[in-house]
Amino acid sequence: LFDGRQEEEELRETRWKVFHRDIPVTNKDIVPEGKEGITETRLTIAFPIDDATRETVQKSGVVYCYLPTKRRTDLHFLIQADFLPMIGRENISDHLWNTWLMQELGKMAGDIIDEIKDDMQLGNLLYDFIPLEDEIQDELVKQFYGELSRCLKDKEIAKTTHGWYKPIKCAIPNNDSLR
Numbered sequence: 001l002f003d004g005r006q007e008e009e010e011l012r013e014t015r016w017k018v019f020h021r022d023i024p025v026t027n028k029d030i031v032p033e034g035k036e037g038i039t040e041t042r043l044t045i046a047f048p049i050d051d052a053t054r055e056t057v058q059k060s061g062v063v064y065c066y067l068p069t070k071r072r073t074d075l076h077f078l079i080q081a082d083f084l085p086m087i088g089r090e091n092i093s094d095h096l097w098n099t100w101l102m103q104e105l106g107k108m109a110g111d112i113i114d115e116i117k118d119d120m121q122l123g124n125l126l127y128d129f130i131p132l133e134d135e136i137q138d139e140l141v142k143q144f145y146g147e148l149s150r151c152l153k154d155k156e157i158a159k160t161t162h163g164w165y166k167p168i169k170c171a172i173p174n175n176d177s178l179r
Contacts, residue, residue, distance in 0.1 A: 014056065015049040016078075017122060021108050030096040032084045043105050044080040045112060047129065049121050054128075063141075065092055074135050076128055079105050079144070092140070099143050106144040110151025117157060117164065126157065 021043045025031060031038055044064075048054040057078060063071040064080035070090045073079060081101040083092040092098050113129055116122040122129075130152065136145045156164035 014053040016046040016053065017049055017116070017119075018044060018046045019108070019112050020044050021104075023104055027100070030100050032095055032097045035082075035084075035097075041082045041101070043101070043108050044078075045105065045109055046078040046080070047112075047116070047122055048077065054125075063092055065089065071140070072138060073141050073144075074137055075131055075141070075144075077109075079109075081105060094140060098140060102140055102143040103147045106147025106149075107151050109144070109148050110155060113148075113152065114155040114157060117159070126159075130157075 022040050023043060024040050025038050048057050054076065058076055061073045061075050061078065063069045063073055063083065064078060065083040065085050066080070067089060069083075069085065069092055071092055081104075083098050083101055084095045085091070086093050109129075113126060117126050130148075131145060133145065133149075136142050153167060156166050158165045158167045158170045160170065
């Protein structure tokens, strides 16, 4: 039996800008059983380039542990790391290792957002990639958000008519002063 919808889904192309970062594992106390002796691990963040891909991520953005899990991120890009999965690989556990990876991914995302602000493909979408605190529902992903927020405070990501500035250097008028 032929299903045209299935073929259409299989042929749909997605476009991404992918970033990798290898980070050293310095705290041996958080390394989970089975990963003893690991000295570094790789983090990956992928930003969707086209509208169709961005729409797909917004609807079904999940944590990747080499394969997609069912743990939602509520982010507008994908994150992937060597997380410690739960049995069945459908979720990742609440382990110190995973918390550390989420925090490191948050730092990495902050650096990338600063880097892509002048990118021809992604620069105009910069603020779409920065989540609002209320958008993040998952407690583990909130670790990511916390590090991302801390990192972005020190980056020149606020665009003004005079160029890029750190958010602390910008003033946003209140509604009364706009009248």
